[in-house]
Amino acid sequence: MLLYDAPMPAPNPRRVRIYLAEKGLTVPVQSLSIFAGEHKAPEFVAKYPAGQLPVLELDDGRMIGETIAICRYFEALHPEPPLFGNNPADVAEIEMWTRRVELTYGAAIRNIWIHTHPLTARVVKQQYTDFGESNRPLAHAAMMVFDTALRKTAFLAGDSYTMADIALLSTLDFGLFIGVPIPDEADALKQWYERMSARPSASA
Ligand SMILES: N[C@@H](CCC(=O)N[C@@H](CS)C(=O)NCC(=O)O)C(=O)O
Known part of the structure; x- marks a missing residue:
């Protein structure tokens, strides 16, 4: 392969x-x-x-x-350690959060990137800047949803590290790269971000 x-x-x-x-x-x-x-x-x-x-x-x-x-x-x-869950409820919960990362926060970040960022201006045929900017509050709202979840659990989809955490970490880092900060008030999300970034895998 x-x-x-x-x-x-x-x-x-x-x-x-x-x-x-x-x-x-x-x-x-x-x-x-x-x-x-x-x-x-x-x-x-x-x-x-x-x-x-x-x-x-x-x-x-x-x-x-x-x-x-x-x-x-x-x-x-390679099922171990399970990063997509190993029982029906965990599998569903991990899938739910992974899809939320991609479909809410990820989509907003993608639109901000494509429609407002100077680096993409060179390759995108037409940037709709107002539309891109209109995604900033959506990204903010999505991060607050993650923050609320992380006030109850150590990881996004429960008590163990999963694919949902990987999806969120890489998208958050890309959001930071394009100038979308983690909200000041999102304490749980910020603490989670510090912990995830300290894992050796984060340097991959
Ligand atoms: N839904 C795809 C998205 C893949 C994607 O958008 N990759 C980006 C790099 S992060 C890319 O290839 N961008 C160039 C392009 O779309 O032309 C996935 O989850 O892998």
Whole structure:
């Protein structure tokens, strides 16, 4: 197999790297430069038409895209320690929080990035700046939802570290990179962020 990866600040490839680090797994990796457009090179797009990273090439040639799908593949091969849960309620709760990270906070961060950031202005055909700015309160509201959850549990989806924490950490770091701070009043989220950032996997 071969994992096509991209360096920081790309948040999705980092999610896979953190996941693999937490599992203690090492896989062959090829790093592509998004800034140099290597993920849109004709030979790469011919192989993987979505032209996004990360993507995992299996030994039979199949290309598995989507961060969560890639991590689930590794989870099926290496169930311990469980990062997607190992009973129906935990699996559902981890899935719920992971989807909330992606669909609420992640979507808002993506819109801010695409529609307001000077770095994307070079590649996006049209930036709708007002629309991008309108996502800042949505990102803030989503972070407060995570903060409320983290006032009750040590990790986003309960009492143990899971894929939901990986999703949130990498998206929060990307949010910080593009200038979206963690709200001052989100004490539990800030404490969680310090703890997650101190894990060795966070440097992946
Ligand atoms: N839903 C995908 C998103 C993948 C994605 O958007 N990757 C970014 C890098 S973080 C990318 O390839 N961006 C370049 C592009 O979309 O052209 C996943 O979860 O893996």
